[in-house]
Amino acid sequence: MEEAAFSDEAPAAVIAARPPVLLFSANFYGTLAAARCLGRHGVDVTVADTGRLGPASYSRFVSRRVQCPPESQPEAFLQWLVDFGLREPVKHVLYPTSDELAWLIAAHRPKLEDLFHLYDPGVDAVYGLLNKRRLYEVGTEVGLHLPRTWFPQSEADLEQVRREASFPVLLKPTTQILHATHRKGQPVASPAELASEYREFARDTYAPMLVKFDPAVVNPMVQEFHPEAAEGIYSLSGFVDASGELFEARAAMKVLQRPRKLGVGVCFESAPLRPDLVQGLTRLCKRLGYHGVFEVEFIQTKDSYLLIDFNPRFYGQMGFDIARGLLFCNRIALEMLLNLQRLSGALPASEARQWRQWLNTHREKAVDPLIDRDDMMPAAVELATIAYGSARHPRAFLRMMVFNRS
Secondary structure (H helix, E strand, O other), X not given: OHHHHOOOOOOHHHHHHOOOEEEOOOOOHHHHHXXXXXXXXXXXXXXXXXXXXXXXXXXXOOOEEEEOOOOOOHHHHHHHHHHHHHHOOOOEEEOOOOHHHHHHHHHOHHHHOOOEEOOOOOHHHHHHHHOHHHHHHHHHHOOOEOOOEEOOOOHHHHHHHHHHOOOOEEEEOOOOOOEOOOOOOEEEOOHHHXXXXXXXXXXXXXXXXXXXXXXXXXXXXXXXXXXXXXXXXXXXXXXXXXXXXXXXXXXXXXXXXXXXXXOEEXXXXXXXXXXXXXXXXXXXXXXXXXXXXXXXXXXXXOOOEEEEEEEOOOOOOHHHHHHOOOEEXXXXXXXXXXXXXXXXXXXXXXXXXXXXXXXXHHHHHEEOOOOOOOOOHHHHXXXXXXXXXXXXXXXXHHXXXXXXXX
């Protein structure tokens, strides 16, 4: 029976016994990958989103689209979630598609566990991974390597950074949970600029709910900048069960991102698993008591692999792991990057030719997060959304797609 439950041709009785699933973040490629995978296996999928143009909402494998408040308004969002659970005749599976949702589920589990099927490791585990200070402490304890990082609690503490750090450095939010702008980071070129840049970066606020939970979260962190991050990020993704004994992982290299120095992955290549990193992550998960889906990023330097991010949720290139060809490529984003940056002069002709040759070489084996011959509407919706967004916010579009700035 277990084999049938995961087969593409599971018996009707098994399919009928599967609970429906509620997914969020319709513009997120991980949500689209999950909706397609679950729908193809006979699971009834509902997608909830704040708007109407998220590509995942238009997948033919989604049976219902509903609107909800944004997660950035956590009180209203949680009330909507509770109301949904009370209203539905069948209990849905609820699994996070974002950092906010991972933390909200964990922090408010008593409100949700009777209304949804959860696979939640608890707030200490989730926040321990999503809060960079806690991740740095525990990651170091279990023998993983991380970039040199400082966690100043005030501008006075920046003097230590000026003395010890090799510039440039990056200012980063302590966590992305309920962060006002979700900025990945801000480069600081010299010690003389650190105080003013720190002051400016700290103006990006957090939702009061998170600040009440952790008042220290408002202080940005400082991390030494590694230029290797622009050329390749090593990613481990997979699943660990509640016992910590079942640990399955795949590896990939993020070879292109937008913006180029610090951004979202556009192209990935399959990579061999490194046993030392798998063992380190196994220790990290056991130490914090984490179980569930994960995606973890490392900067590959000439000397080491430096842990920079642990995502305890569905992740953007999840379609790659579901299909697991040799290469993951968001062709829409890649074509836009090549054409726009080539026209602007930001991308040399030789590099543009290199990327086109790379895509042509692997085209038959590539996995695309949007383009699926069996489910084309999400790609059409994404193109329409990009066109609308570029017309409405042309400066932001040009900063990211042409000038490589977040």
